[in-house]
Amino acid sequence: MLELTASYIDSLAPNAAAVKNGRGLVAQKKFVKLNKSEEGDLLFGECSGSGKSNYVCSVDFVAPDNPVSRCSCPSRQFPCKHALGLMYAYADGLTFETSSVPEDISSKREKAEKREENKAKKATEEADAKPKKVNKSALKKKVSRQLEALDELEKLTLSLVRGGLGTADARTAKNLNEHAKRLGSSYLTGAENELRRLALLLENESDRERSYTYAAEQLTLLHAFIKKGRSYLQAKLEDPELAPDSESTIEEWLGHAWQLSELKEAGRVSEDVELLQLAFYSYKDDARREYIDTGFWLELGGEAIHRTVQYRPFKAVKHMKQEDSFFNVAKIGELYRYPGGLNARVRFEGLLPRKTESADLQAVRSSARSSIADAVKAVKNQLKDPLADRAPVVLLKASRIAQTEDGGFALVDEAGDTLALGDVYRLPQGSTSLLALTESSLLEDCCVLAMFEHRMDTGRLVAQPLTLIQGERITRLLY
Template structure:
């Protein structure tokens, strides 16, 4: 059974409303009965509801990494507020009576065990290393369609450049939006997103030089997608096996959604990983037409900063689980690592948690880059890649964080080199204005998690602070 804390329960909730409703059940003493087994792997109870009979809810930790939630309520939310309330009651130290496993739950456990046994037998009967059958003829047709789509995208981009960015008025933007929809027929969601992102920048009012600079950067991304995507598709078509590229992000740019089984087959998996979240934020991606939940984590084993990304399309957002800040250490049996450079995306299916301690924060301090010249070199190398992440995040050691005579916040390393701290264009929420509210001692000999950005107008590299770490404290400026 995992260490059940409020943070752990929060991580199981599908959204913020479910957290609030579950906690309210405990505050209002809605549970008429709270029970647990002697082994501690099952929590169950009765909770008053709108009907005459209370709801019977339980949380089964027979497999600690995959808790099973059961409840007799009619809610389609999973887990429901009653199961969450049961866990919050346990986390808050409410009295749970020791009881035997109820008969109906014992029967369900037995059925679950049989299903797992049958599943294991089926897995054993399969021929290992047997490649998944792929309809190569259909795949070739799809890639030919993608090449046609890239040709269409190139014509559109060239038309915008030849006509001049200043000539792109509301009528032209509306016309180009029609072409965005057409790109969907060519299996190029990445191209759709980037063209839509360009139109969003060009549609902003009032227009200024900074906006045109970002529009040019976006055109550069589109040009790189066309060039690299076309080369990749031709190379893949020449390969008899039509093999995927598991080292770069080009497959994702071309619309491939990596399956966990594929990542595993390419060896992009790490067993028994421990991650601690460094920062978290959610934002509205207008180009993708999705809400994005993004977390930055430190792998305590490799001391590498990864990120988790969860997409919630507008139409399905209410039905999907919303991620949130996490303040403990996630213990993950199997960590899947996507192709990429800095801050590679990771994903997992199962996890337990433990409280973070002094040793974990020591590893955060150890992972910080102490010389800014090294950090800047890494960032510039990343930014040179046209299809690379334009918002790289690094852990830095700061000898001090202060303000210049001109009122500019800076971080300074031990050698006296400084990095300008300012809110960046691509991150909607500001954090620099929060620095003066931190304790003075937290702004010296500290660790700083910062997101870097290159301003095309000033050609200056700056960074936005996300979290400041001092000792065993984490001052999150963004979550």
């Protein structure tokens, strides 16, 4: 039986306007026919529009994790408001008459099935074929160019250190941005983004002291990349057949875009996984020149907190759908894991939703770390690697969240150890102050999803609460 929820349908919509219009069609009773197939894997019907003829629409769930919408309307959005309205009508419990699958849809299903068979056949042939030979000459040229770019980057960073950050001005920032372009053309896209981030910090006039603190950390990051990148590239130059490092983030720093087939070959794929999203936010990253949609998901039955990331370049943002919060459990056929630390980036091609149940929330509690000391140890181990994510996220169990004498907040675990809570630099908005407005019952015997950050000016760790989980309630503080 097909299970559709409003939250899942919202996630399929191309934008908020389509959601509103789709719901409006149901509220205005615009659907004159509502049908479903005997197998329950196809919804189809007719919706009255502005013209004489009704719009014929359908949503095909023959591949449940990848529904296909079709409509006779002229809209270029997929799903269009009519297909969305059809699904909302089903989710709202409206009566759908059982009917045979229309011939045109049966024909399209057969063609799609044939395409999938050809695709699978091609994939099998490629897997059985001999491994592709590495173009050693081209690889040598690329690696040599990257090494030259690293030498130039090293000279630039040493010059900044010798001159002192206090001497940096608008001309310095301009030079950094120009150098960042050269890094991009030399296949060092990771370093390009981080050098541009350094330029933005030095351009910040509003809080010079804070900017210099993070600029110093940025220089440390670049210095570490130069050392590790040079060593890795020299090894690849000596051995062109060297397989990509699938454990660290060095490949991404060097501009490598992981293909799903590569992740699968490296054993970084899990099957039949269930994920529960605990936090989601979007922000503008001027260094990358992209909008970034980020979600944090708990893998049910385990302890891993995964991270989904969608990059929407400024130039293409009008043509890309923004991701959104997801409140159901996502059933994933194949989950691909990128190299990373505590919150490795994951990717999946499709999902099946199911309603979140009490057992899922109990699994959240079982997955949370009960000791602040253990959580801090895990965070510090990650921060020892300068190229690792500087803001790891951890799920913690708290006996209570208490207000401190100075008006701040601290998380207290079962052993009585405390962890200071505060807003971190890397998040687009604060959330700690919202604890003062939260029901007191939510702050007792709860779980907290928190993002950690090491503050160089104080030498201490601070954690910003993203989500509270207490009993049957999940309260997201960041949105």
